[in-house]
Amino acid sequence: MDRQGQIAHLALRLGRLMLANGAGAERVQDAVTVFARRLGQDCRVMVTAEGLILTVEGPEGFHTRMGHHLKGMAVNMGVLAELQHIRRAPWPDGPDLRALDAAFDRVENHGHHYPRLLVMAGMGLTAAALARLFGADWAVVTVSVLVGVVTQFLRQWMNGRGTHPLAMSAIAAFGGGLTGALAMRAFPEAAPTLVLVAAGMILVPGAPLINGVRDLFDNHVALGLSRLTMGAATILAIAFGLFLAASLAGDQIPVGGTLTLLPVAEDFLFSALAGVGFALLFNVPLRAAWACVLAAMVGHGLRTLVLHYGLDLAAASLVGSFAASLLARAAGSHFDMPPVAFAFPGVVAMIPGAFGFRAGIGGLAIMKAGADAPLPLVAETASLMVTAILVTAGIAIGLCMALALPSHLFPGHKRGSE
Numbered sequence: 434m435d436r437q438g439q440i441a442h443l444a445l446r447l448g449r450l451m452l453a454n455g456a457g458a459e460r461v462q463d464a465v466t467v468f469a470r471r472l473g474q475d476c477r478v479m480v481t482a483e484g485l486i487l488t489v490e491g492p493e494g495f496h497t498r499m500g501h502h503l504k505g506m507a508v509n510m511g512v513l514a515e516l517q518h519i520r521r522a523p524w525p526d527g528p529d530l531r532a533l534d535a536a537f538d539r540v541e542n543h544g545h546h547y548p549r550l551l552v553m554a555g556m557g558l559t560a561a562a563l564a565r566l567f568g569a570d571w572a573v574v575t576v577s578v579l580v581g582v583v584t585q586f587l588r589q590w591m592n593g594r595g596t597h598p599l600a601m602s603a604i605a606a607f608g609g610g611l612t613g614a615l616a617m618r619a620f621p622e623a624a625p626t627l628v629l630v631a632a633g634m635i636l637v638p639g640a641p642l643i644n645g646v647r648d649l650f651d652n653h654v655a656l657g658l659s660r661l662t663m664g665a666a667t668i669l670a671i672a673f674g675l676f677l678a679a680s681l682a683g684d685q686i687p688v689g690g691t692l693t694l695l696p697v698a699e700d701f702l703f704s705a706l707a708g709v710g711f712a713l714l715f716n717v718p719l720r721a722a723w724a725c726v727l728a729a730m731v732g733h734g735l736r737t738l739v740l741h742y743g744l745d746l747a748a749a750s751l752v753g754s755f756a757a758s759l760l761a762r763a764a765g766s767h768f769d770m771p772p773v774a775f776a777f778p779g780v781v782a783m784i785p786g787a788f789g790f791r792a793g794i795g796g797l798a799i800m801k802a803g804a805d806a807p808l809p810l811v812a813e814t815a816s817l818m819v820t821a822i823l824v825t826a827g828i829a830i831g832l833c834m835a836l837a838l839p840s841h842l843f844p845g846h847k848r849g850s851e
Contacts, residue, residue, distance in 0.1 A: 452503060455644070458480040458651060507640075508777075555714065556584065558581070558706055573620075573627050579612060581632075583612045588636070602671050603670040603673055606673075607674035613629060634782075637784060643832065650837060679794075697734065704730045728761050729779050731756050732760075736783055746824055747824050760779065761774075780831075788817045795813060795817060798810060
């Protein structure tokens with residue numbers, strides 16, 4: 434392989450690793466272009482859902498190469514930090530292309546990860562915190578710890594065996610949900626609804642969804658739509674797994690229910706605990722982990738605060754989502770990392786999973802009853818559906834407002850830092 438081919442190979446590999454570990458399309462384009470220029474080669478990059486396309490100019494004209502197929506997209510801030518160090522490291526004696534390729538090998542095969550048991554424990558903590566934020570009593574919170582650990586174990590186990598992401602989400606949701614539903618038999622006075630919701634919420638693909646919105650803003654329409662479509666399909670897979678778990682456990686989950694507001698101080702505490710688990714899941718370096726916790730606290734805590742003052746749920750969700758996303762943008766610029774890892778912990782607890790899940794249960798009951806469905810059931814189901822749609826829209830609007838702000842407004846911003 435000639436030098437031009439080696440540079441193209443390294444640039445494509447950098448872009449693929451960044452894209453696969455949570456970087457947005459615009460950030461990938463900027464990083465790859467700057468990296469190739471440091472190696473002495475101008476290029477143009479196109480980011481697609483399948484992979485990267487790189488065009489370079491050589492002695493005989495333009496040459497276009499396509500990188501390896503992108504198998505999946507996760508979030509690993511530790512890997513992105515290592516890649517950043519490699520592409521920005523000084524080369525006193527000039528770049529050693531073989532050494533750079535070996536460095537990418539180390540990151541891809543042996544990149545930094547938190548210990549699996551620690552991540553499992555963190556997701557148990559997150560599931561319990563989310564259950565409490567959704568208004569669960571202490572019996573449900575206790576069971577949710579077990580649910581989070583089991584769900585994360587199944588996700589890790591299947592991910593290590595190359596399971597398709599959709600199947601992995603459905604199976605992990607089913608296993609975690611069934612574990613929670615059976616464990617709740619020890620507490621017959623408590624409904625298992627929020628245990629199932631907690632199992633699903635820690636699997637929600639928030640990072641691809643947020644990155645999809647960001648890609649649309651940056652005019653990477655095809656990749657943005659691909660990420661949003663995959664995120665929506667994953668949510669449906671999670672819902673299927675949870676419904677199947679509830680059916681096998683024989684649980685009659687109530688359609689009705691009310692929104693429970695925690696005291697503001699308690700809400701801030703459990704929001705922070707949820708952020709700790711996501712920081713571990715996203716492998717956020719310790720120096721930046723506090724920003725995940727802060728975004729989680731501010732997002733849900735602020736929503737609860739304004740709800741206590743009488744603001745409606747959809748508007749309060751917009752306020753909380755905007756505040757969390759604003760902090761995420763600032764943290765992303767300060768640490769030179771994609772803001773998605775900071776934004777998701779701030780908005781996940783606001784996602785109306787309990788409303789959507791109960792609306793699904795109500796829909797199944799209406800389908801079963803047909804024309805004999807009681808009017809209160811139809812009205813309650815319709816109300817839950819409308820609430821879930823409006824709250825989701827409020828979260829999306831708050832997120833989009835923060836993402837639409839010019840990058841130069843955030844201290845520490847560098848071109849390509851987001």
